[in-house]
Amino acid sequence: MGDALDPRPFAIEQRLAGVRRVIGVSGSKGGIGKSVIASTLALALADQDRRVGLFDLDFTSPSDHVVLGVDRSFPAEEFGIDPHVAHGIHLMSVAFFAGDAAVPLRGAATTSALLELLAITRWGDLDVLLLDMPPGLGDTSLDVINLLPRLEFLLVGNESRVVIESVRRAAALLTELNVPTVGILENMRRGDGEAIRALAEGVAMPYLAAIPFDSALEAALGDVELLRKTDVYRSLARLAESF
Amino acid sequence: MHELALADAVMKAALRAAEDAGMDRVERLVVKVGELQQIEKDLFEFSLTSVLSSQDQRLADASFQVTEERVRFGCNACGREYGRNDISLDDSDQGEAIHFIPELSHAFARCPDCGSPDFEILAGRGITLERIEGTGDG
Ligand SMILES: Nc1ncnc2c1ncn2[C@@H]1O[C@H](COP(=O)(O)OP(=O)(O)O)[C@@H](O)[C@H]1O
Ligand SMILES: [Mg+2]
Ligand SMILES: [Zn+2]
Numbered sequence: 001m002g003d004a005l006d007p008r009p010f011a012i013e014q015r016l017a018g019v020r021r022v023i024g025v026s027g028s029k030g031g032i033g034k035s036v037i038a039s040t041l042a043l044a045l046a047d048q049d050r051r052v053g054l055f056d057l058d059f060t061s062p063s064d065h066v067v068l069g070v071d072r073s074f075p076a077e078e079f080g081i082d083p084h085v086a087h088g089i090h091l092m093s094v095a096f097f098a099g100d101a102a103v104p105l106r107g108a109a110t111t112s113a114l115l116e117l118l119a120i121t122r123w124g125d126l127d128v129l130l131l132d133m134p135p136g137l138g139d140t141s142l143d144v145i146n147l148l149p150r151l152e153f154l155l156v157g158n159e160s161r162v163v164i165e166s167v168r169r170a171a172a173l174l175t176e177l178n179v180p181t182v183g184i185l186e187n188m189r190r191g192d193g194e195a196i197r198a199l200a201e202g203v204a205m206p207y208l209a210a211i212p213f214d215s216a217l218e219a220a221l222g223d224v225e226l227l228r229k230t231d232v233y234r235s236l237a238r239l240a241e242s243f
Numbered sequence: 244m245h246e247l248a249l250a251d252a253v254m255k256a257a258l259r260a261a262e263d264a265g266m267d268r269v270e271r272l273v274v275k276v277g278e279l280q281q282i283e284k285d286l287f288e289f290s291l292t293s294v295l296s297s298q299d300q301r302l303a304d305a306s307f308q309v310t311e312e313r314v315r316f317g318c319n320a321c322g323r324e325y326g327r328n329d330i331s332l333d334d335s336d337q338g339e340a341i342h343f344i345p346e347l348s349h350a351f352a353r354c355p356d357c358g359s360p361d362f363e364i365l366a367g368r369g370i371t372l373e374r375i376e377g378t379g380d381g
Contacts, residue, residue: 094344
């Protein structure tokens with residue numbers, strides 16, 4: 001044998017063997033609601049008795065534990081590490097390890113941290129594992145495309161022209177790379193949604209649903225009882241039924 | 244003991260390497276553990292032995308040689324190279340976090356000269372399968 005081997009990639013397939021679907025919640029721009037949608041969709045799926053995992057891959061600004069009100073503490077360690085289970089959701093986040101500290105990572109370090117977590121996290125049997133993606137089509141997106149052959153993407157967009165343009169680029173790349181997509185989800189709808197419908201049609205992807213701009217959302221973050229009463233949750237609960 | 248998961252990954256990598264080399268019997272695995280991840284050599288040898296029974300037959304008689312590698316950081320801001328003794332961690336939780344995910348050193352460690360968290364881990368990060376030795380040409 002010639003070169004030294006990083007053993008971690010060889011463990012991933014078995015770690016995810018019990019997971020039926022892996023869906024990356026993406027959409028290229030930041031601040032369009034990926035984390036809120038991934039977390040709330042996970043909650044809706046869990047409420048519908050689906051076995052759901054949520055993996056926060058925005059290592060430099062993890063948010064899902066904030067949306068779902070999950071305390072940060074080290075995961076249990078056994079033959080690997082166990083995600084926290086909160087409100088029926090199996091959640092893994094770098095926030096459980098980093099405390100309050102910022103986590104400044106270059107691309108190679110981001111990839112390495114991802115490999116480590118994929119190699120040691122015990123997801124068990126899940127119907128859906130949602131990946132809350134960082135913004136953009138950078139290291140993490142390319143890594144999960146390379147490492148997870150069963151990956152599908154769900155793209156989040158809104159009506160803004162800057163967002164539409166960027167979601168269109170993301171959709172084109174996924175199509176070119178033959179990465180399956182669940183469809184495009186419109187968030188923060190204020191208008192008639194025509195622009196997103198046209199976008200979805202243009203890139204030949206399903207238009208999944210429209211989530212209204214919900215001024216009650218901010219007050220509900222961190223409290224799942226309140227989150228369940230939001231329009232965001234109601235819209236995503238309908239979508240969850242189709243999963 | 245999340246070391247067991249890493250030991251299992253080493254076995255899977257070794258099996259792939261054996262397949263690629265056409266070996267029917269792996270006699271020895273040479274594994275390197277990096278200082279940064281704070282996995283003890285003895286404990287990792289024990290972990291490798293523990294997971295051996297659940298592996299492919301080609302690995303059944305393998306022995307292990309585990310070597311340790313010092314960690315070396317290289318600062319991207321000022322160019323300084325430094326080691327474990329040049330950084331200080333505030334508490335055991337930080338060490339524990341780095342044990343799980345060595346990249347969390349970027350959250351807690353700083354360049355001793357300029358204070359930057361922007362460094363490369365040049366050596367001694369985590370676990371590497373250095374080589375396998377065995378017989379048979381498939
Ligand atoms: N449908 C919505 N209505 C109102 N505010 C929303 C909605 N979706 C997301 N937000 C808010 O927008 C901000 C960005 O959301 P976030 O999920 O962090 O985006 P991303 O993960 O894409 O960067 C947050 O403050 C969030 O509460
Ligand atoms: Mg986010
Ligand atoms: Zn420096």
